[in-house]
Amino acid sequence: MAVNEIFNLSGKVAIVTGGYKGIGSVFSRVLSEAGVNVVIAARNEDACKRLAKDLKEENGTKAVGAYLDVGKKENVKELTSYVEKEYGRIDILVNAAGISGVEKPTVELTEEEFDKTFNVDFKGTLFCSQEVAKVMMKQKSGRIINVSSVGGKFAIPYLAAYSVSKAGVLQLTKAMALELARYNIQVNALCPGYFLTDMNKDFFESERGKQYIKERIPLRRVGKLEELETTVLYLATAPAFLTGTEITIDGAQSII
Numbered sequence: 097m098a099v100n101e102i103f104n105l106s107g108k109v110a111i112v113t114g115g116y117k118g119i120g121s122v123f124s125r126v127l128s129e130a131g132v133n134v135v136i137a138a139r140n141e142d143a144c145k146r147l148a149k150d151l152k153e154e155n156g157t158k159a160v161g162a163y164l165d166v167g168k169k170e171n172v173k174e175l176t177s178y179v180e181k182e183y184g185r186i187d188i189l190v191n192a193a194g195i196s197g198v199e200k201p202t203v204e205l206t207e208e209e210f211d212k213t214f215n216v217d218f219k220g221t222l223f224c225s226q227e228v229a230k231v232m233m234k235q236k237s238g239r240i241i242n243v244s245s246v247g248g249k250f251a252i253p254y255l256a257a258y259s260v261s262k263a264g265v266l267q268l269t270k271a272m273a274l275e276l277a278r279y280n281i282q283v284n285a286l287c288p289g290y291f292l293t294d295m296n297k298d299f300f301e302s303e304r305g306k307q308y309i310k311e312r313i314p315l316r317r318v319g320k321l322e323e324l325e326t327t328v329l330y331l332a333t334a335p336a337f338l339t340g341t342e343i344t345i346d347g348a349q350s351i352i
Contacts, residue, residue, distance in 0.1 A: 103130045103326075103329040103330075103332070103333050104130065104131060105127065105130040105131050105132045105187075105188075105329075105332060105333065106130075106131030106132075107131065107133070108131070108132045108133070108187040108188060108332075109132070109133045109135070109179065109183040109184075109185055109186050109187050109188070110127050110132045110133070110134050110135065110186075110187060110188035110189070110190065110332075111134075111135045111137055111175070111176075111179060111186060111188070111189050111190070111224070111228065112124045112127065112134060112135070112136055112137065112190040112192055113137050113138065113164060113166050113189075113190065113191055113192055113193035113220065113224055114137075114138050114166075114192040114193030114194060115134070115136035115137060115138060115144065115147070115190070115192060116136055116138050116140060116143040116144045116146075116147045116161070117138075117140075117143065117293075117294070118293040118294070118295065118321075119192055119243065119288065119291060119293070119321065119324060120136075120138070120190075120192035120193070121147060122321045122322070122324050122325060122328075123190050123192055123324070123328050124136050124147060124151065124159075125147075125151060126325040126328060126329060127188070127190075127328070127329070127332065128151040128154070128155045128157050128159055129154075129155055130329060130332075131155075131157060132157060132187075132188065132332075133157050133158040133159065133183060134148070134151060134157065134159045134160075135159075135160055135161075135162055135175075135179050136148050136151075136159065136160070136161045136162070137161075137162045137163070137164035137175055138163075138164055138193060139163065139164065139165050141161060141162065141163040142161075143161070144161030144162060144163075145160075145161030146161070147159075147161065148160050148161040149161075158183075160182075162175055162178070163175075164193075166191075166193045166216060166219075166220025166221070166223060166224055167215035167216055167219055167220050167223070168223075169223045169227075172223045172224055172226075172227050173227055176224075176227040176228055176230075176231060180231050185231070185235050186228050186231045186232060186238065187232075187237070187238060187239065188238070188239045188240075188241070188332050189224060189225065189228040189238070189239070189240045189241065190241045190243070190328065191220070191221040191224055191225065191240070191241065191242045191243055191265075192243045193216060193220050193221075193224075194216060194217045194220075194243065194245075194262075195212070195213055195216050195217065195258075196213070196255060196258050196295075197209065197210075197212060197213030197217075197255065197257045197258050198212075198213075198257075199254045199255055200254055201254060202254075202256040205256060205257060209257065210256075210257045212257075213257035213258055213261055214257055214260070214261050216261075217257075217258065217261035217262060217265065218260075218261040218262075218264040218265060218268070221242055221265050221268060222268060225240055225242070225268070225272060225283075228240065229272065229276060229281065232276070232279065232281045233276070233279045233281070236279055236280050237279075237280045237281065238279075238280075238281040238282075239281070239282050239283075239284075239331065239332050240269075240272065240276075240281065240282070240283040240284075241284060241285070241286060241328060241331045241332065242265050242266075242268065242269045242283070242284070242285045242286070243265075243285070243286050243288070244262045244263075244265040244266050244269070244285045244286065244287045244342065245258075245262040245287055245288060245289075246287055246288070246289045246344065246346045246349055246350045247259045247262045248261075248262030248263040248264075248265060248266050248287060249263075249266070249287060249344070249350050250350060265285060266285055266287075266342060269283050269284065269285040269340065269342065270340050273339045273340030273341075274340065277339060277340075280336060281339075282331075282334070282336060282338060282339040283339055283340060284331050284334075284338065284339060284340070284341050284342065284343065285341070285342040285343070286324075286327060286328065286331065286342070286343055286345070287342050287343065287344040287345070287346070287350075288319065288324065288345055288346065289313070289318075289319060289344075289345065289346025289347055289349045289350070290309075290313065290318045290319065290346070290349070291318060291319040291320070291321055291323075291324065292318045292319070292320065292321070293321070296318075300318055312349055312352070313346075313347045313348070313349045314347060314348040314349070314352060315347030315348060316347075317347065318347075319345065319346070319347060323345065324345065327343060327345055330343075331343065
C-alpha cells in the first residue's frame with residue numbers, strides 16, 4: 097500500500113529545514129510521497145532545488161528548494177513570509193537542520209565552537225518555530241516537529257555543545273506545546289539514535305564503530321533511514337491530543 101493511502105496529507109504545506117540530506121532528506125521525501133507540498137530549506141540551495149525537482153517529478157507535488165540559514169533570524173523571517181505568500185498557509189514544520197559540532201573535551205571547547213553548534217541546533221530550532229508558529233496561530237492549526245536526539249536525553253562525552261543544544265530542544269518543545277495548545281498547534285519532538293548516514297558511515301564501518309554498536313545499542317545495529325519515515329508521518333497526522341511529547345527511536349540505546 098502506498099504511503100499516501102495510509103497517511104493522506106494531500107495539499108498540506110511543510111517546511112523541512114536541513115531537508116536535502118541525511119535524516120532531513122528522508123522527511124522531505126516521505127512527506128512529498130504523502131501528498132505534501134514541501135519547501136526544502138538549507139544553506140545549500142542548489143542541493144535543495146535538485147531534490148525538490150526530483151520530488152516534484154516523482155510525486156506531482158509542489159516541491160521547492162530555498163536558501164535558509166536557520167541561525168539568522170532575519171533569514172528565517174524572509175523564508176516564512178515567502179512560504180505564507182506562496183502557499184497561503186504552513187501546516188507542518190520539521191526542524192531537522194543540525195550539526196554535531198567539534199568533538200573534543202568540554203574544558204577545551206572554545207566559545208566560537210560552542211556557539212556554532214548552539215546557533216544551529218538550538219537557536220535555529222527556536223527561530224524557525226517562532227516565525228512559523230505566528231502563521232499557524234493565525235490559521236488556528238499546525239504541527240511543529242523538532243528533531244532532537246538521544247544526545248539530548250543523556251550526555252555524549254566530547255560533544256557537550258551538541259548534548260546541551262539537543263536537551264534545550266526538548267524543553268523548547270514542551271514550553272511551546274503548552275503555549276500553543278489553545279491555537280490547535282501540536283509541538284512534539286523526535287529523538288533519533290544513531291542512523292547510518294554519509295556523515296557517520298566510515299565510523300560505524302570501522303572496528304571502533306562496530307565495537308560501539310555491540311556495547312551500546314541493544315539491537316546490535318544502527319538504524320536504517322527508512323525506519324524514520326512512518327514516525328514523522330505519524331507526528332504529522334497524530335491526534336491533536338498528542339502534544340508536548342517526545343518519540344525516541346534508537347534501538348533501546350537510551351534505556352540501558
